[in-house]
Amino acid sequence: MNPIPKLPKLPFTLFRWYCKKELYEELHGDLEEFFYERVEQQGLSKARFMYWLDVIKCFQPYAWKDLESQNSEIIMFKNYFKTGIRSMRRAALSSFINISGLSVAIAICMVTYAFMEYDYSIDTHHENKDVVFLTTSYVDREGDLLQYGFTPRPLGEAMLNEIPQVIDFSRVADHNGVMKHGDNVFHERIRLVDPSFLQMMTFPLSVGNANSLKDLNSVIISHNTAIKYFGDINVVGKDLKLIVNDQEQKTFAVAGVAEPFPDAHIIDFEFLINIENIKLFDPTYAENDWTGFIDATLIQVDEPASIASVSEQMSSYVQLQNEIDSDWPITSYGFSPIATLHHDSHYIRDGISYDGRQPGRITLPLLGALMLLLACANYINLAVVLASKRLKEIGVRKMMGAVRKGVIIQFLFENLITTGFATLLGWFLAWLIFIPGFSHIAEINYSLDFTDPYLWVVSLLIMVSTSLVSGIYPALFISRFQTITIFKGVVKFKTKNPLTKVLLGIQLILACVTITNAITFVQNNAYQNDIDWGYNPKNMVYAAVANDKDYEALRSAMSNHSDVIDITSGENHVGVDQSKTIVHTVDRDLEVNQLNVAPDYLATMNFKLLEGRHFNPGQTSDQQSVIINQKMANTLDFTNTIGSQFRLDSTNYTIVGVVDDFHFYNFYNNIKPTIFTVAKDIDYRFMAIRTAEGASGEVLDELKAQWASVIPEKPFDGDYQMDVWGDYFHAIENFAFFNKSVSFITVLMVCLGLYGLIALNISNRIRELSIRLVLGAGWSNMIRLLSKQYVIIILVALTGGSWVSYIVSDAQLEMLFYYRIPSVWPAVILASLLLMGILAFVFIIQIRKIGGMNPVKGLRVE
Amino acid sequence: MISKNLTAASTKPIILAILKQGNSYGYLIIKKIKELSDGQMQYTDGMLYPVLHRLEKEGLITSNWTMTNETRPRKYYAITELGKAALNEEQLQWAKVTSVLDSLWNVQPTTK
Numbered sequence: 007m008n009p010i011p012k013l014p015k016l017p018f019t020l021f022r023w024y025c026k027k028e029l030y031e032e033l034h035g036d037l038e039e040f041f042y043e044r045v046e047q048q049g050l051s052k053a054r055f056m057y058w059l060d061v062i063k064c065f066q067p068y069a070w071k072d073l074e075s076q077n078s079e080i081i082m083f084k085n086y087f088k089t090g091i092r093s094m095r096r097a098a099l100s101s102f103i104n105i106s107g108l109s110v111a112i113a114i115c116m117v118t119y120a121f122m123e124y125d126y127s128i129d130t131h132h133e134n135k136d137v138v139f140l141t142t143s144y145v146d147r148e149g150d151l152l153q154y155g156f157t158p159r160p161l162g163e164a165m166l167n168e169i170p171q172v173i174d175f176s177r178v179a180d181h182n183g184v185m186k187h188g189d190n191v192f193h194e195r196i197r198l199v200d201p202s203f204l205q206m207m208t209f210p211l212s213v214g215n216a217n218s219l220k221d222l223n224s225v226i227i228s229h230n231t232a233i234k235y236f237g238d239i240n241v242v243g244k245d246l247k248l249i250v251n252d253q254e255q256k257t258f259a260v261a262g263v264a265e266p267f268p269d270a271h272i273i274d275f276e277f278l279i280n281i282e283n284i285k286l287f288d289p290t291y292a293e294n295d296w297t298g299f300i301d302a303t304l305i306q307v308d309e310p311a312s313i314a315s316v317s318e319q320m321s322s323y324v325q326l327q328n329e330i331d332s333d334w335p336i337t338s339y340g341f342s343p344i345a346t347l348h349h350d351s352h353y354i355r356d357g358i359s360y361d362g363r364q365p366g367r368i369t370l371p372l373l374g375a376l377m378l379l380l381a382c383a384n385y386i387n388l389a390v391v392l393a394s395k396r397l398k399e400i401g402v403r404k405m406m407g408a409v410r411k412g413v414i415i416q417f418l419f420e421n422l423i424t425t426g427f428a429t430l431l432g433w434f435l436a437w438l439i440f441i442p443g444f445s446h447i448a449e450i451n452y453s454l455d456f457t458d459p460y461l462w463v464v465s466l467l468i469m470v471s472t473s474l475v476s477g478i479y480p481a482l483f484i485s486r487f488q489t490i491t492i493f494k495g496v497v498k499f500k501t502k503n504p505l506t507k508v509l510l511g512i513q514l515i516l517a518c519v520t521i522t523n524a525i526t527f528v529q530n531n532a533y534q535n536d537i538d539w540g541y542n543p544k545n546m547v548y549a550a551v552a553n554d555k556d557y558e559a560l561r562s563a564m565s566n567h568s569d570v571i572d573i574t575s576g577e578n579h580v581g582v583d584q585s586k587t588i589v590h591t592v593d594r595d596l597e598v599n600q601l602n603v604a605p606d607y608l609a610t611m612n613f614k615l616l617e618g619r620h621f622n623p624g625q626t627s628d629q630q631s632v633i634i635n636q637k638m639a640n641t642l643d644f645t646n647t648i649g650s651q652f653r654l655d656s657t658n659y660t661i662v663g664v665v666d667d668f669h670f671y672n673f674y675n676n677i678k679p680t681i682f683t684v685a686k687d688i689d690y691r692f693m694a695i696r697t698a699e700g701a702s703g704e705v706l707d708e709l710k711a712q713w714a715s716v717i718p719e720k721p722f723d724g725d726y727q728m729d730v731w732g733d734y735f736h737a738i739e740n741f742a743f744f745n746k747s748v749s750f751i752t753v754l755m756v757c758l759g760l761y762g763l764i765a766l767n768i769s770n771r772i773r774e775l776s777i778r779l780v781l782g783a784g785w786s787n788m789i790r791l792l793s794k795q796y797v798i799i800i801l802v803a804l805t806g807g808s809w810v811s812y813i814v815s816d817a818q819l820e821m822l823f824y825y826r827i828p829s830v831w832p833a834v835i836l837a838s839l840l841l842m843g844i845l846a847f848v849f850i851i852q853i854r855k856i857g858g859m860n861p862v863k864g865l866r867v868e
Numbered sequence: 869m870i871s872k873n874l875t876a877a878s879t880k881p882i883i884l885a886i887l888k889q890g891n892s893y894g895y896l897i898i899k900k901i902k903e904l905s906d907g908q909m910q911y912t913d914g915m916l917y918p919v920l921h922r923l924e925k926e927g928l929i930t931s932n933w934t935m936t937n938e939t940r941p942r943k944y945y946a947i948t949e950l951g952k953a954a955l956n957e958e959q960l961q962w963a964k965v966t967s968v969l970d971s972l973w974n975v976q977p978t979t980k
Contacts, residue, residue, distance in 0.1 A: 029917070031940075031941065031943075032893075032894065032917070032943045033894075033913050033917060035894075035895070035940050035941075035942060035943075036893075036894040036895040036898070036913050037913060038940070039895045040895065040898075060912060060913065060914075063912045063913070063914040063915075064912070064913050064914045065914075066914050066918070068917070068918045068921070069914075069917075
């Protein structure tokens with residue numbers, strides 16, 4: 007006999023869960039009859055399937071349970087919710103401290119999430135992001151393996167022809183030129199690529215055709231460029247004239263306008279033209295020259311895994327490259343997918359991408375965790391102290407039959423309500439204040455995307471985990487009291503809970519760290535503002551010129567100006583442009599920076615001569631002389647620096663002078679070994695003018711006016727020498743502002759926590775304090791009584807905090823700046839004193855309240 | 869298969885008519901309708917019971933739990949006098965609808 011078939015469990019449970027009690031028997035009886043009938047007629051599988059369908063079809067409002075009246079758990083949680091809201095209203099100060107602290111912490115977590123989401127989505131809009139790779143080369147420099155983004159010119163084509171997994175390639179070269187349309191004339195960066203670039207990368211066009219890049223006379227422009235030049239994007243067919251070095255001119259027809267690039271991108275373009283036009287910029291360019299390099303070679307492989315096989319086939323190109331160009335021997339080739347190129351760029355020199363957000367990726371998650379820790383510590387401390395006020399409620403609950411587990415769940419649920427409110431508030435804070443503020447500081451455009459499901463998941467995770475972390479100890483602590491001891495009034499609260507002390511200590515350490523950080527950055531900014539650049543950038547202006555003729559014309563025009571003290575020039579200019587070269591000594595090959603300048607350049611720019619002499623006036627005498635910086639002298643380590651020789655290409659140069667080290671771009675990085683050589687007149691591309699004290703503004707205006715008169719067809723390209731570092735000082739000001747904001751929030755949270763802690767302690771001991779007051783206790787007595795439990799922990803925390811602050815601030819400065827304040831100890835000491843002052847202030851506010859209190863009222867409590 | 873709308877519209881007279889033939893319960897009512905319509909009208913518990921309970925509330929039918937010698941109690945429904953009157957009214961209305969449709973479908977198209 008066959009066993010009676012069983013109903014499928016899952017739909018049966020579902021039916022039982024949702025169906026009204028009074029309908030259950032009637033409805034399910036029918037479902038059962040249908041099920042058994044179908045088992046006989048159609049088989050078990052079909053019957054089970056149909057049973058599922060029946061259960062789903064019956065899931066209608068008329069069959070649903072009245073959840074509120076039927077589900078005791080829901081009633082219970084509703085009750086907990088009411089109790090939780092009442093508790094929050096009764097303990098308004100604690101609730102305010104908890105919710106405000108948690109909401110700030112959650113808002114910072116949201117900022118972190120949005121930042122990471124932005125950072126990890128950079129350049130991921132390219133459909134081929136996993137199969138398009140930037141080819142890089144590794145070069146051994148004095149034992150350091152350096153990765154470069156440029157590669158030999160013919161490499162891409164050779165790989166396409168010889169490596170089957172490579173299915174496409176595009177070279178990328180960036181050059182500067184002047185673009186002109188009517189009265190709109192600007193210096194621009196022109197990106198030259200192979201036509202396949204727009205197939206490999208995803209840059210959809212608003213108008214035009216991507217294939218038109220095959221035409222040598224076509225240009226594809228960005229959305230912003232179209233607006234800048236034409237005020238419109240429907241500009242296909244319009245002309246743009248490219249002027250290069252004042253010699254080459256070519257008119258391009260706009261063949262396409264790209265859609266606006268996504269916010270999270272780094273690789274982009276303003277003007278995209280066919281790379282066959284490269285001879286406009288470099289007439290001697292030979293594309294099959296293995297000694298020449300191209301800014302980037304992008305390759306596309308058939309599938310992501312193929313790149314391993316491609317890497318294995320690169321050894322022949324390494325060998326070929328090293329045989330042909332022994333000046334630039336490479337160790338190997340590497341490949342970075344577009345998907346992660348942004349992050350890889352941290353290690354790639356001269357690449358087409360860059361990574362400026364590594365500090366953010368480290369700092370922000372740490373900050374979010376730190377703020378959550380602070381807020382949780384506040385919550386735990388306040389909840390534990392508040393427990394004494396809820397003893398009777400707990401006693402009643404337990405008497406009514408609540409077990410310890412129930413009380414724990416009640417307090418965790420109450421905590422969930424608090425964190426729920428805090429999460430909502432945190433979202434608003436993040437959305438309205440923190441993210442716009444951080445976007446401004448970090449100069450990136452990002453926001454919270456409320457349609458992003460991960461945002462909801464992350465918020466929920468933060469809410470639940472925060473509520474568990476902060477709530478579990480108070481819940482366990484509160485629930486442990488026995489009913490009988492509560493009502494007998496013999497429950498003893500330790501006024502010196504060790505956990506409270508530990509948490510307060512941690513908070514103080516964190517506050518000390520953030521204050522120290524803020525002070526460190528402020529001090530460091532002041533220090534960097536005073537660092538000697540190694541030359542005198544004050545009272546100097548400069549301009550980039552197209553050629554020596556323009557230089558001469560401008561020089562003639564400016565030389566008679568009464569505020570012009572001296573005028574010099576160069577092919578390169580400090581702070582703006584330099585080149586790299588390889589210096590060969592007997593036993594070493596060094597990569598160094600080179601500035602090719604006029605003989606009087608160093609003297610005019612006020613470089614400090616440490617040894618030897620400046621270049622002699624005139625073009626001829628010092629053509630094979632070189633002046634080096636101190637770093638270079640130290641690196642070479644010759645016995646007698648002056649008079650020593652090294653080789654550049656095939657020419658020997660003699661060192662005639664050593665100048666003091668100087669800062670080129672910023673204080674982030676170490677000074678590089680640098681050489682100065684004498685430029686020929688025809689190579690002059692920069693003009694630098696030393697002005698009378700305080701007259702640089704007038705001279706710059708005059709320079710612009712003369713420029714407009716002498717070379718009106720070209721856009722002016724110059725500035726104060728003090729501004730050559732661009733946004734560097736603005737960026738470090740932003741760093742300082744960020745740290746000051748973090749410090750302010752941290753100190754506020756700690757002070758609020760301490761304020762609440764003292765207030766609750768006073769409230770718990772109000773009768774004792776009132777009796778003491780009645781019996782004539784004085785101020786000093788009260789201060790001693792209330793402060794003794796905090797003084798030691800504050801002193802211990804500040805001592806420990808000072809060490810932690812020193813380590814953190816020093817590490818952070820070291821990570822960011824090569825040139826920084828010599829010691830962070832002054833900042834640490836100042837921070838500790840400041841924190842002690844703030845804590846004393848908070849304490850005095852509370853003590854003053856007792857002074858003004860009527861002891862009779864205190865004795866009437868309860 | 870008869871459309872859902874028409875099935876829904878005819879539920880009340882069909883249930884009343886079936887109960888006029890004798891007391892019955894959900895499972896049997898659904899089976900009966902399926903039989904009579906050659907499977908063209910597909911009812912489920914989800915469709916039938918809301919109507920049964922409404923009719924009971926309106927006093928057109930009554931119910932009582934009956935324990936037979938089988939395994940489970942069943943709730944049998946019976947038509948009331950009010951229900952019979954309502955069925956007569958429904959019959960008249962449906963007859964009218966049918967006659968209108970018949971007359972429309974039997975009219976020959978006129979030519980100009």
